[in-house]
Amino acid sequence: MQQAQTLRGRLILSHHLPALVLPVLIQYPSMGRSPCCDEKGLKKGPWTPEEDHKLMNYIQKHGHGSWRALPELAGLNRCGKSCRLRWTNYLRPDIKRGKFSKDEEQTILQLHSILGNKWSAIAKNLPGRTDNEIKNFWNTHLRKKLIQMGIDPMTHRPRTDFFAALPQLIALANLHQLIEQQQWDGHTTMLQTEMVHAANHQYMLQSAASIAPNPTTTSSLNSLTTDLEQISLLNPQHMLSPTLLESTGSEDVSRQVPHNIMQSTFFDQPDSNINLSSDKNVSSSEQCHVEGGSSRQKSLFLSETSLPPLTDMSASNPCNVISTSKCVASSTLSPSWSEILLDEELMREFE
DNA sequence: AAGCGACGCAACCGCCGAGAC
DNA sequence: TGTCTCGGCGGTTGCGTCGCT
Numbered sequence: 080m081q082q083a084q085t086l087r088g089r090l091i092l093s094h095h096l097p098a099l100v101l102p103v104l105i106q107y108p109s110m111g112r113s114p115c116c117d118e119k120g121l122k123k124g125p126w127t128p129e130e131d132h133k134l135m136n137y138i139q140k141h142g143h144g145s146w147r148a149l150p151e152l153a154g155l156n157r158c159g160k161s162c163r164l165r166w167t168n169y170l171r172p173d174i175k176r177g178k179f180s181k182d183e184e185q186t187i188l189q190l191h192s193i194l195g196n197k198w199s200a201i202a203k204n205l206p207g208r209t210d211n212e213i214k215n216f217w218n219t220h221l222r223k224k225l226i227q228m229g230i231d232p233m234t235h236r237p238r239t240d241f242f243a244a245l246p247q248l249i250a251l252a253n254l255h256q257l258i259e260q261q262q263w264d265g266h267t268t269m270l271q272t273e274m275v276h277a278a279n280h281q282y283m284l285q286s287a288a289s290i291a292p293n294p295t296t297t298s299s300l301n302s303l304t305t306d307l308e309q310i311s312l313l314n315p316q317h318m319l320s321p322t323l324l325e326s327t328g329s330e331d332v333s334r335q336v337p338h339n340i341m342q343s344t345f346f347d348q349p350d351s352n353i354n355l356s357s358d359k360n361v362s363s364s365e366q367c368h369v370e371g372g373s374s375r376q377k378s379l380f381l382s383e384t385s386l387p388p389l390t391d392m393s394a395s396n397p398c399n400v401i402s403t404s405k406c407v408a409s410s411t412l413s414p415s416w417s418e419i420l421l422d423e424e425l426m427r428e429f430e
Numbered sequence: 431a432a433g434c435g436a437c438g439c440a441a442c443c444g445c446c447g448a449g450a451c
Numbered sequence: 452t453g454t455c456t457c458g459g460c461g462g463t464t465g466c467g468t469c470g471c472t
Contacts, residue, residue, distance in 0.1 A: 164442080216439095
């Protein structure tokens with residue numbers, strides 16, 4: 080019954096609304112979340128053709144003005160925010176709908192490699208497309224496409240994290256095994272506490288490093304570094320990797336691992352004779368096979384093992400937080416796929 | 431034909447910055 | 452300076468559709 084009424088409304092409206100809006104109305108009434116009750120009694124959920132008609136009529140006659148005041152003036156039982164969203168993402172007459180062209184797709188890919196998830200900024204370069212539409216297109220199509228091509232959708236560079244993460248995975252497996260064996264009961268609690276601290280510090284460093292260097296962030300980083308050094312001083316056996324300390328401020332921080340975790344895990348035992356990798360396929364630089372050796376050797380070994388985060392940390396994408404020029408500059412380290420594959424002219428526009 | 435999972439996308443949520451007071 | 456309002460933005464949700472078994 081309700082469906083029949085909606086359908087009727089759809090057919091009647093189809094004679095009155097601009098041609099651009101008609102394809103939109105075909106999709107009623109199914110999309111979006113199910114309505115839920117609001118404390119103020121305002122309606123939520125999918126918009127009906129009647130509501131759209133009211134909103135369009137009002138804005139075409141009076142402009143939107145104050146979005147907060149609009150619903151009452153237009154006779155809508157919606158919040159202003161909902162009206163604004165509906166207008167900007169759906170009803171605006173200049174919205175271009177339908178499939179994205181190859182050109183649009185390439186533009187999105189290139190702009191995303193430069194700007195990151197700045198959908199509104201990307202949308203400004205694609206007339207008629209909304210940020211929401213571009214975001215959806217990215218999440219449902221382009222992102223998957225890049226992943227299938229073996230390209231990290233956030234960095235736009237070939238993914239290497241799995242192989243680079245192998246030593247870390249192996250280390251974690253060993254850590255688990257060691258804790259279960261409880262060979263060093265007294266150390267376990269302390270170690271776990273330190274692991275939490277180290278993880279926190281790593282996270283803070285990653286966040287700080289993703290911000291463009293300036294006096295404030297530099298001092299913060301120095302403070303963090305000092306903090307990390309203090310941890311290692313309190314626990315000399317948990318030496319920190321020089322690369323971790325030196326890399327504050329570079330995007331490579333996100334690829335470091337709390338080395339005090341690694342080292343305390345592997346070497347606190349009286350007889351550290353731990354075979355961390357029996358996999359012959361792992362390259363020599365990634366092998367974690369350590370038998371005895373001096374502490375200097377052990378330290379060197381670990382400091383040279385650069386490890387990525389196991390999760391896809393969007394925060395580590397410099398393009399999410401820093402300026403375009405910084406991103407382009409960082410892209411000179413190694414060419415991103417878009418620099419190789421896509422239109423050079425467009426790339427130059429953003430350099 | 432029915433069941434089921436993946437997909438697509440409109441709409442909501444929560445946060446943030448700008449501006450007014 | 453602090454608070455409030457408003458608009459904008461990015462992330463997430465949830466439901467209908469589609470395609471496969």
